[in-house]
Amino acid sequence: MRDFMHISPRIEATGLRIGRNGASLLNVAHLVLDGPGPTLILGPNGAGKSLLLRCLHGLIVPDEGRITMEGVPLSTTHRARQAMVFQKPVLLRRSVMANLTYVLRRQGLGWRARRLRAVQLLEEGGLAAKARQSAQSLSGGEAQRLAILRALAIEPEILFLDEPTSALDPSATQAIEGLILAAARRGTRIVMVTHDIGQARRLGADIVLMNGGQVAEQARVGTFFTDPQSAAARRYLAGALVI
Numbered sequence: 001m002r003d004f005m006h007i008s009p010r011i012e013a014t015g016l017r018i019g020r021n022g023a024s025l026l027n028v029a030h031l032v033l034d035g036p037g038p039t040l041i042l043g044p045n046g047a048g049k050s051l052l053l054r055c056l057h058g059l060i061v062p063d064e065g066r067i068t069m070e071g072v073p074l075s076t077t078h079r080a081r082q083a084m085v086f087q088k089p090v091l092l093r094r095s096v097m098a099n100l101t102y103v104l105r106r107q108g109l110g111w112r113a114r115r116l117r118a119v120q121l122l123e124e125g126g127l128a129a130k131a132r133q134s135a136q137s138l139s140g141g142e143a144q145r146l147a148i149l150r151a152l153a154i155e156p157e158i159l160f161l162d163e164p165t166s167a168l169d170p171s172a173t174q175a176i177e178g179l180i181l182a183a184a185r186r187g188t189r190i191v192m193v194t195h196d197i198g199q200a201r202r203l204g205a206d207i208v209l210m211n212g213g214q215v216a217e218q219a220r221v222g223t224f225f226t227d228p229q230s231a232a233a234r235r236y237l238a239g240a241l242v243i
């Protein structure tokens with residue numbers, strides 16, 4: 001049984017549009033993410049999932065539209081309280097430990113507090129034995145775990161993840177999912193893109209299905225998989241929705 005506390009902030013996107021060379025890449029009329037528990041974004045290749053995620057985190061400014069956090073327009077102050085993890089882990093060319101202490105130093109923690117917190121995070125992520133190793137020498141699954149620990153080190157209000165496990169084996173995927181669920185239980189809002197339907201069922205409280213740059217359906221996870229309302233969702237679940 002997965003219990004999630006009420007979490008903030010409420011994310012609201014209105015009239016998001018991105019176009020290139022006359023083609024509409026993203027066209028989201030209205031999207032609200034305010035439920036407890038992770039939101040999983042599904043959809044075929046090129047559906048606009050990454051663009052949406054990047055817009056919500058402020059990495060891309062849409063041509064039109066408005067994004068608010070708890071009713072306040074998305075700002076650098078919000079972004080400092082958010083983190084994003086990509087399909088390919090982004091790490092510093094330093095030791096595993098230093099990847100964490102670097103982030104914690106920027107959070108203003110003193111030397112002792114940084115070490116303590118970094119050790120705690122490495123234990124949580126099962127990487128304590130690798131603390132002195134170069135981050136460059138980690139396996140793909142370990143590197144992604146470290147990338148997630150770096151993101152969690154700032155205790156983000158929102159953690160955006162773009163296909164973080166798509167290159168990983170089932171056991172590495174399970175380890176990453178454990179970290180994500182633990183963060184969600186601590187109150188971090190999770191917004192995650194995946195192509196793995198099993199993962200969406202395991203982690204998702206809400207599902208957003210993107211298709212052709214638009215939100216085709218948004219539903220609670222149980223409803224989405226047992227009683228999809230849109231033709232796009234039915235086709236997607238039947239494996240027929242491709243670009």
Ligand SMILES: Nc1ncnc2c1ncn2[C@@H]1O[C@H](COP(=O)(O)OP(=O)(O)OP(=O)(O)O)[C@@H](O)[C@H]1O
Binds near residue numbers: 020
């Ligand atoms: N900078 C850009 N310039 C032009 N087109 C872009 C740009 N970024 C994305 N696109 C296009 O926008 C569409 C949506 O891209 P996006 O990366 O959001 O898709 P996605 O749903 O994440 O796909 P995938 O599952 O393959 O990662 C695609 O057709 C892509 O080619």
